[in-house]
Amino acid sequence: MINEKMRALGAKRSVIRELFEYGKKRKAEIGEENVYDFSLGNPSVPAPKEVNEALIKMLSEGDSVALHGYTSAQGDAAVRAAIADYINKTQGESVNADCLYMSVGAAAALTCSLTAVVNEGEEVIVPAPYFPEYKVFIERCGGVIREVACDEDFQLDISAIEAAICEKTAAIIINSPNNPTGAVLCEENIKALAALLKKSEEKYSRTIYLIADEPYRELVYDGAFVPYLTKYYDDTLVCYSYSKSLSLPGERIGYVLVCPRCKDFLETYQAICGAGRALGFVCAPSLLQKLIPYCLGKTAEVEIYDRNRRLLLEKLTEYGYEMVRPEGAFYMFIKSPSGDATEFAERAKKHEILIVPSDDFGCKGYARLSYCVKTEQIERALPAFKALIESYKD
């Protein structure tokens, strides 16, 4: 009698969760320090001090009724204005408060955006590998996921995307810096995508939305440049979250930005508000919304992630592992020495290393390593990584 699709979604743990639970059990058995858990993308660096300072200040000095009261459904107007200013200053954009819809994190930003722009049976293109929840979100609103493999450097394969676009294409989801690969899409690649999308909009006389999932925007290394997509393509929705940049993943605060030059700007913005309403969001958490103006431009200590990344890159490459050099987020995507993702992840387990096989990310032959962990864990894990790859030479 219950909705069987929903039951299945609730009953089946994701591979990542499954591995995390295995890790918990294993840690209880052999000691936490002997399990090298690289399974979860949960920030390991504390929030910048401004976060708790501002929250305490508001709670001590603010009017309780105003502080904890409903904001308007699209979010507090002053908060949206402050974010718009910040985007304009840092990206040379010209957005305003009315382009922004405050959301309950990036997942909500995505479900509101997809619910707003996808109609029953329409397709959403997703370059693979990709965050597995995209499929859940797309299918829940009646859409069909259309996976398109990236090239071997995890840049978009523009001809493959062109071949996938059809009269039913409602949107494409781009995630850069990328989970699970750590790749950053270069400007040339973005320009080619924008040109293709414009051409395709004309060809099929329809809007094709570019949905940018950007929780990792600030987590970049080696001075990598992350193009701001509204500047390349007008029909863009930016889904942002403060989860990773401010190390607040549990607090659920983010936004959707509708590009002010979007063809059907008002209708699109209204549809996002309508979706938020229908999905039951009411408003993003009030206290967290009001925190944001205090923290614009602040980030958790990204240097710690970079130190982890450099250490792993140096050592794993030295041991003989292969991977595309990650430029952002806190993931690296390691090639399976056997070519088989599950075999690799299972063999890693025998060395007490927990990494996620790539199949669920829509891609074969890799495993994802999350390096948002204590540096000491990496140092302790190095001999195990060495032993793991050497086991393939036997």
Place this chain on the structure above:
Amino acid sequence: MINEKMRALGAKRSVIRELFEYGKKRKAEIGEENVYDFSLGNPSVPAPKEVNEALIKMLSEGDSVALHGYTSAQGDAAVRAAIADYINKTQGESVNADCLYMSVGAAAALTCSLTAVVNEGEEVIVPAPYFPEYKVFIERCGGVIREVACDEDFQLDISAIEAAICEKTAAIIINSPNNPTGAVLCEENIKALAALLKKSEEKYSRTIYLIADEPYRELVYDGAFVPYLTKYYDDTLVCYSYSKSLSLPGERIGYVLVCPRCKDFLETYQAICGAGRALGFVCAPSLLQKLIPYCLGKTAEVEIYDRNRRLLLEKLTEYGYEMVRPEGAFYMFIKSPSGDATEFAERAKKHEILIVPSDDFGCKGYARLSYCVKTEQIERALPAFKALIESYKD
């Protein structure tokens, strides 16, 4: 190209919002003190002091990574255990942490519950008058709303509900204390409903869920008794929110409780988790979840609402208004002297009184007055209420 249903939902303000915006404009024109705004159900009493004290304590002393990190999707286990204990102590129930799913407020609790138990084309019975978003939530998950009028005391009309139940009935939503009437369903009425639902489950060989929307549970007066529905009917889902009891409506924290004796307990719980995942909730805001164990049993100063209620009841009745004596929430539902809800609310506007016509609540001939306002506003408004009803005698 966008989803037209969602655009319409986002474009059309609710009547309540419309009136609220009119009030803002009018206040700017003639001064805030001259507009008697009874339109919104936004708590006017501050959160109990324990709320901000506990938040500040956690922010000052807690580990930032743990405090702001992801909780499990169904919510922090210790928080759920504390809530379960509290329910058991106060209601004589025997629930545990695994019966609870922490939600982003009551609206999310409802959308997760409905998405979990309603299949395309199935019906959900809603006794009228009712909170208008129920219709939006039911239709978004493919269900059909089936309105059934309450009796003249706003108790459930059991024979009318019996006539509405059919093989397609998936659920019934009960909201007591009620928005918009302030009525509390009495135990006898609940017992009769439970008996009918049991009989109907047998007759149609299907589960019919009783969804209890209970954000106003603690806001009751004159010692009114609010039956705890799991004790009368096993296939019950309780959707609770701390918005009103703790005066935190913007913070979005609540839960779904699945009755442990529910026929398909595990499947139902899993479907709710799956729905939360598919709708993009990830987890309820972490800091707010962790606040709850500090505040169990605490409420904002309900006495202030009661004082407002008594003052209005006494004076409005004296002037000649008719209404059913409200026993809970912070609403009263006043009969239109002309019998026409819109005419009444429009005429009230001329006296600078803002009350919501009842049509959008699925009921003709009334207006809703929200008395979650400063007592002084009521005192200032009394001559206007007198003049308003006297205008009908001309």
